[in-house]
Amino acid sequence: MSTTADYEALATAAARDLEEATAQEILQWAADTFGKRFCVTSSMEDAVVAHLASSVLPGVDVVFLDTGYHFAETIGTRDAVAATMPVNVITLTPKLTVAEQDAQYGPNLHDRDPDLCCSLRKVEPLNRGLGAYDAWATGLRRDESPTRANTPVVAWDAKRRKVKLAPIARWTQDDVDAYVQANGVLLNPLLWEGYTSIGCSPLSCTAKPGEGEKGRAGRWAGSGKTECGIHL
Numbered sequence: 001m002s003t004t005a006d007y008e009a010l011a012t013a014a015a016r017d018l019e020e021a022t023a024q025e026i027l028q029w030a031a032d033t034f035g036k037r038f039c040v041t042s043s044m045e046d047a048v049v050a051h052l053a054s055s056v057l058p059g060v061d062v063v064f065l066d067t068g069y070h071f072a073e074t075i076g077t078r079d080a081v082a083a084t085m086p087v088n089v090i091t092l093t094p095k096l097t098v099a100e101q102d103a104q105y106g107p108n109l110h111d112r113d114p115d116l117c118c119s120l121r122k123v124e125p126l127n128r129g130l131g132a133y134d135a136w137a138t139g140l141r142r143d144e145s146p147t148r149a150n151t152p153v154v155a156w157d158a159k160r161r162k163v164k165l166a167p168i169a170r171w172t173q174d175d176v177d178a179y180v181q182a183n184g185v186l187l188n189p190l191l192w193e194g195y196t197s198i199g200c201s202p203l204s205c206t207a208k209p210g211e212g213e214k215g216r217a218g219r220w221a222g223s224g225k226t227e228c229g230i231h232l
C-alpha cells in the first residue's frame with residue numbers, strides 16, 4: 001500500500017520524466033501505476049482526453065460534474081460519450097439542488113458570488129468524488145490562458161492529496177483539432193455556434209468570445225474570475 005508521501009515523490013519524478021512524453025504515454029503510465037484508482041474528468045466540451053484514456057485503459061472512469069446549470073448540449077454530449085465510448089461515465093452532483101441553493105442563498109448566486117456558486121456546485125462535489133481515486137487527469141492545456149501556461153503534465157495535487165495529470169498540457173488547439181479529426185472524437189455541438197469554452201449556461205458564466213477574443217475569454221467575462229476553483 002503506497003502512502004501519500006510515496007505518491008508525492010512519484011508525481012515529482014513523473015513530472016520530470018514525462019515532460020516530453022506523448023499524451024498516450026502519460027496516460028499509460030497512470031493506467032500502469034494506478035489502475036482503477038485513476039479517473040479522467042471531463043467538462044464535456046469535447047471527449048478528447050476521455051478518448052485518449054480509453055485507448056490505454058478501456059472502461060476508464062470519466063467523471064462529469066453536473067452542476068444543474070449545464071446547457072442541454074453538454075448533457076447530450078455526456079450521454080453520447082456514455083453510449084458510444086468504452087468508458088464508465090460517473091456523474092457527480094452538488095449537495096444542494098439549484099432550487100435548494102436558491103432558497104438558501106437567494107436566486108442567481110452565479111451572478112452575485114460566482115466563487116461561492118462554483119465552490120458549492122463544482123469544487124465540493126469533485127473533492128468528494130475524487131475520494132475513490134489516487135490520481136485524476138484533466139484536459140488542461142498551457143495555451144488556454146495565462147493562468148494555465150505553466151501546467152505540469154504530472155503534479156502533486158496537495159489540496160486533495162492526489163496525483164494530477166494533464167496529459168495534453170503541451171497540446172495546442174491545432175493538436176486538439178487534428179486529433180478530433182483523425183479519430184472522430186465527439187464534440188459539444190455548441191462549438192459550432194461560436195463558443196470556444198463551455199461551462200455553465202448562465203450568460204455571466206459562459207458567453208461567446210468577443211471579436212478578436214479566443215479560448216476562455218467568454219468565461220465569467222468582465223468579472224475578473226478566470227477559474228472555477230477546481231484547478232487553483
Ligand code: SF4
Pocket residue numbers: 067069109110113114115117118119121122199200201202205228
Ligand atoms: S460556472 Fe457559474 S453556474 Fe456554474 S457553478 Fe460556477 S458560478 Fe455556478
